[in-house]
Amino acid sequence: MENPRLDVKSVDVNLRDSCSNHVKTVLICSKLDDCELxxxxxxxxxxIVEHTTDISYVVSVAYSLTVDIMIVDGPSLYSDTASVIGRLLLVNDRPGIIVRSSSNDDVDRIVALDMxxxxxxxxxxxxxxxxxxxxAITRRTSVRPEVKRKLGSLEFAGWELQADRRQLLTPTKNIIHLTSAEYSxxxxxxxxxxxxxxxxxxRYFPNKSNDDDGRPRMMDVLVSRLRKKMMSYGDENVIETVRGLGYRLITR
Incomplete structure (x- = not known):
C-alpha cells in the first residue's frame, strides 16, 4: 500500500502553528552562506531570529533570557564549539542547542551530541x-507553565522580571530597580x-555582583532586602524561607 502524499501547504501551516505555540526566539551562530535562507x-x-558570526556572543546571550534555541556551527567550523556548549550546559533554564555539521563524517555529529x-x-x-x-526541542524543554517567557523577560504571579533593564515590574505596573545580586x-x-x-x-549563580561579600549570612541579608522591596508593592510574600534548606519562589 502506498503512503499518502503529504500536502506541503498543510505541513507548513501545522509547523507554523507549532512554532507560534512553543518557540519565540532563535540565535544563529554561523559563517555559512545559507544563513539568510x-x-x-x-x-x-x-x-524571532538573530544572526551572529561571533561565537563568544552566544554564551553572553544565553544568560539574558532572550533566546530559546541556539543554532551553532559544529567543531569543524568553530574550534570553540565544544567549550561553548559546555558553558551553555551550566546555564539554568538554558536554551536548546542545535549543531550544524559541515563534515561528511558522522564523528563530528556524534561528538556534538556527546558534548x-x-x-x-x-x-x-x-x-x-x-x-x-x-x-520539537522547545516542546520538550519549555519553561514551567507558571512562568511565562517573553522576549527579554519572565512573567510569574503577576510580576515581570526584565532582563535587559535589570528591573522588576510589579503586578500594579510599578518599577523596582534591582541590584545585580538581587537580579541574580x-x-x-x-x-x-x-x-x-x-x-x-x-551565591554561585552567574552574574552575581560584589554585593555578596562571602559572609555566611550575607545571602540572607540580600534575600531579605529583595523580599522587602517586593512586599512594599504587594501583600503576599513570594519568596519563602525553607528553614535549614534555603529559599523557594512561590509563583501561584
Missing part, C-alpha cells in the same frame, strides 16, 4: 526541517520555580 525560513514560521547538544544536523539539512526540529537571586529562583534553592545555589 535559514533566517528567512525561520522567520516565516513565526520565529550535550540537543540535536545535530548536516549543513545540507533544509531550513524547514531545522524549524521543525527547533519546535530572582533568576536563580525562577530557574526552578517552586523548588528550594540553597544559599550556595544563589
Amino acid at each position: 535559514l533566517k528567512s525560513t525561520l522567520d516565516r514560521y513565526g520565529f 550535550g547538544a540537543d540535536d545535530c544536523v548536516d549543513v545540507s539539512c533544509s531550513a524547514r526541517e531545522i524549524s521543525a526540529r527547533a519546535a 537571586i530572582l533568576r536563580c529562583l525562577l530557574s526552578n520555580p517552586g523548588f528550594v534553592r540553597s544559599r550556595s545555589d544563589l
